[in-house]
Amino acid sequence: MEQLQLPTDIEALIPEKHLVRVVNNSVERMKIDPLLDQYKGGGTSSYHPKMMLKVLIYAYTQKLYSSRQIAKALRENIHFMWISGNNTPDFRTINRFRSSQMKAIIDEVFKSVLELLIEDGYVQLENYFLDGTKIEANANKYSWVWAKTTKNYKEKVQARILELMDRIEKANQDENERYGDNDLEELGSGPIDEEKIEKKIQELNERLAKKTGAKKEEKDLKKIETDYLPRLKRYQEQESKLAGRNSYSKTDVDATFMRMKEDPMKNGQLKPGYNVQIGTENQFIVGYSIHQNRTDTGCLIPHLEHFQKMTGRKPKNIIADAGYGSEENYEYIESKQIEAYVKYNEFYLEQKRKFKKNPLNAKNWKYDEKADEFICCRGKHLKYIFTRQRKSDLGYISQRRVYECEDCSNCPLKSKCTRSIGNRRMEVGLRLNMLKEKATQNLLSDKGKKLRSQRAIEVETAFGMIKHNWSFRRFMLRGIDKVKTEWGLLSIAHNLAKLATN
Ligand code: SF4
Known part of the structure; x- marks a missing residue:
């Protein structure tokens, strides 16, 4: 049997309006100097960053998120061969490009896509539909560190240290009198930390060295040095990683334990994740941000600040559900001269x-x-x-x-x-009531009713596409900056996939 011959020019195999062409043309039109600067700067990769960007965006539209899968597709799939110009970077190069090089320029790239959508009349940034979802982090479900537990353990260790120090001090009363001070009081006043204790241990060690028959005190001091002090250090480190959060994961310290919407076990288990906020218009993603905060209320201001910083623009109207209706948020929206179509709990x-x-x-x-x-x-x-x-x-x-x-x-x-x-x-x-009154007037107006009914399909379509159609329910990368890059790529991929269907 005669072998079927493929045309040598794969160009002929790609239909005119194929998504891969939309991705290619869009990236070609983007003004992304920071990306090109990386190439000029003599980075480690010899592959052109524009080609790498095209490959990554197209891969995300094809539900390919792992760098090994993308590298395989570059060798086996004609669409990938076409968009990469037959280049075959290996999975390490792809991974390095995505997690290191893209990190610094993802906002610029997203902004370029947004500018294209505005230029072509797909979005006007008139109505900004805001909503959030929780996405699982690439972290172990059982790797939690809880703020409350850390605090309790830390207090117990501190109390134990104080108790032992007190015992040693009492046994050394004679020396204390000779030295004419009372360091226990100094240690006991205010929060005791690693530095204070280390200083105190050194001091006590010096005193015990001058004394004979102080076996018990030496044992107590050793216990503090080898057991309690390292534990205290660990709890202090955990507190600094928590940075005001109620929890974090040991495998991705930026991830916070949250309740996910998808709960296949139906047990309400908290999982390490990120709160992803997006703004959409005509079902295109026009803004996004990643948060460690579990509630949507606290995300509105940082999200809009980030949007304004990233795009240099601000929307005319904001439409959001009751999760965002707080006095602080209403006040902020008003200060930015944006119209709020934001519900509140009792609306x-x-x-x-x-x-x-x-x-x-x-x-x-x-x-x-x-x-x-x-x-x-x-x-x-x-x-x-x-x-x-x-x-x-x-x-x-x-x-x-x-x-x-x-x-x-x-x-x-x-x-x-x-x-x-x-x-x-x-x-x-009083202020909250006035702001709610204004929001109510907006929400009950004809325009408000129309926007409210539109809201249900706006953001959900984008989340539905990414989470369900593309099965993206867990980040591949770790750390908030890399997660941000990943979501940025998904948002760009979503916009270009939507563009291809218009
Ligand atoms: S506030 Fe008025 S209605 Fe309410 S319990 Fe008191 S007297 Fe009765």
Whole structure:
């Protein structure tokens, strides 16, 4: 049987509108000087960075994330052969390019894609649909370090050190008197750290050296030196890696333990991961950021800051779900002169007839501005008693005014009105209420209704494509910078794949 001959020119085998051509043309059109500078700079690879970028983006659209798989495709798949110009970098070169060289320029590359989409009229950055998802890190599920446990262990070790030091000090009372100081007090005041203890150990060692028959004290000191001190050092290191988080993974210290949406075991197990935030318009990803924060509320400001820094642009409207509706976020959006179509937790509840008619709902009570008091449905006065302040992780201070009813004791509605044994107390955020009011007006407007219905399909389409169609549910690389590069590549791949279908 005669062997079927492939044409020598593989160009002829690639259809006109094939995705591989879209990727190729788009990368050719990109203005990515920092990428080309790497080539001029005499990097370790002799392969052209533009070719490497094309290969990586195309690989991500083909669900190929491992550098070995990509290297194999370059040898076996005609689309890869075509886009690489028959170059065959090995998996190490691909990996090095992705994890080292791309890291510094991923934002620039993403920005270039965005500029192309704007130039071709696919996006206008008018409506920015924001949402987040959690993606598992490339880390062991059981490699956790918890902040609470670390704190408890550290306190126990500190207490044990103090106890032993105290014992040694007491045994050395004579020497203490001779030296005329009391170092125990110095060690006991304020938090004790590795440095203080090391100094103290040295001092005690010197004293014990001058003494005979101090076997027990020497044993205690040795225990501190060889056991407690290294443990204390370890807990201090863990605390610095935690950097205010509640947990981290030992195999990827940047990953935080989070509850994932996908939970095949249905046991709510926390897994090491990253909170990925994206902004979309016309289902193209127009902005992205990676966070170690588990909640979406705290991600809105850093996300928009990053978007503005990366693109030098700002959207006109922001559309997001109730997870983002906080006073700090509303305030920030307003300060940037962006329109907020951002829901808050009680938004839907407040639209219900039952809520509007509920006599126990403080929103339906009369407020006397002059006297600064509310009058409840039983005619009782709730007077202002004090203001509570809350500081967010980003340093924003919000104020809640606390009001208390003058007398709830004989009220027949008390069991329904409050769980408190005494009089009903309630917190009112005047600024928050004003901002919510504005958001409500936007959300209930015709434009708001349209944007709200659009929101459901906007971001979910992008996440659905990446997580389900492309089966990307776990990062390949470790560390937040590399994870950012990986997500940047996925976002670019998503945009170009979408472009190919338009
Ligand atoms: S419990 Fe107090 S605040 Fe509530 S309705 Fe009765 S009197 Fe008014």
